[in-house]
Amino acid sequence: MKNLLLPFFFITSLSFSQSAKEELFRQDVAALVEEMEFMYGYDQLLREYLIYKSFNKSETDS
Structure with missing residues (x-):
């Protein structure tokens, strides 16, 4: 009985x-x-920085 109650x-x-x-x-x-x-957003910003070496969105969006 004890074994049945445990499950x-x-x-x-x-x-x-x-x-x-x-x-x-x-x-x-x-x-x-x-x-x-x-x-x-932070991940995307860092990925763009690695490519463009800039946080300036006018440079990275073009």
């Missing part, structure tokens, strides 16, 4: 932790999107 508690704890993670993600989604957009 049940394990599965229950996994489903609870998954729903808790999803709730935390919903709360922080705006901050996460903002951070990812910043990281993307």
